[in-house]
């Protein structure tokens with residue numbers, strides 16, 4: 055399996071995979087593939103990684119820049135998806151390892167909204183005062199790469215459509 059940057063030819067498969075994998079989640083809105091398209095159109099994808107095996111896209115991870123409170127420089131990971139028939143084979147972990155290695159080069163830390171049962175294994179955790187309006191606080195997590203303490207609202211790129219004012 056190869057983890058690499060997306061190419062133009064991957065774009066339809068990425069959209070289909072995001073829709074398929076997130077369709078399993080009760081909290082999915084069905085708009086996630088469009089959010090990825092919007093981030094791409096705005097050149098806001100700082101990472102757009104695919105996991106490929108024999109020409110097939112099995113996993114995908116996007117990252118965009120975010121702010122926490124007044125603090126710029128956070129890499130926001132999401133969505134992260136793996137083809138359902140290939141769950142539990144380390145594909146999500148491989149995408150995450152590559153993403154964190156790359157974000158470490160020019161971000162103060164990574165942040166995401168997701169299941170703490172999964173993301174805790176990569177070092178993500180909750181912080182007092184870190185949140186996203188309307189989300190349970192336990193799903194909003196960060197992984198600082200330096201001494202930064204994330205405190206405040208995790209402000210996503212406008213392409214996420216969260217109407218955050220910050």
Ligand SMILES: CC(C)(COP(=O)(O)OP(=O)(O)OC[C@H]1O[C@@H](n2cnc3c(N)ncnc32)[C@H](O)[C@@H]1OP(=O)(O)O)[C@@H](O)C(=O)NCCC(=O)NCCS
Nearest residue numbers: 075076134135136141142143144145146147168169171172
């Ligand atoms: C979450 C997801 C990306 C994980 O990808 P994956 O390739 O299956 O993950 P890995 O193989 O690297 O890791 C599998 C491990 O994570 C665990 N895991 C997967 N999802 C989990 C969850 N929501 N909570 C707790 N543990 C979880 C598995 O039980 C397995 O544990 P083990 O290593 O102890 O056996 C994938 O299941 C997926 O696409 N799910 C649907 C979309 C989704 O939930 N995306 C995340 C949005 S929050």
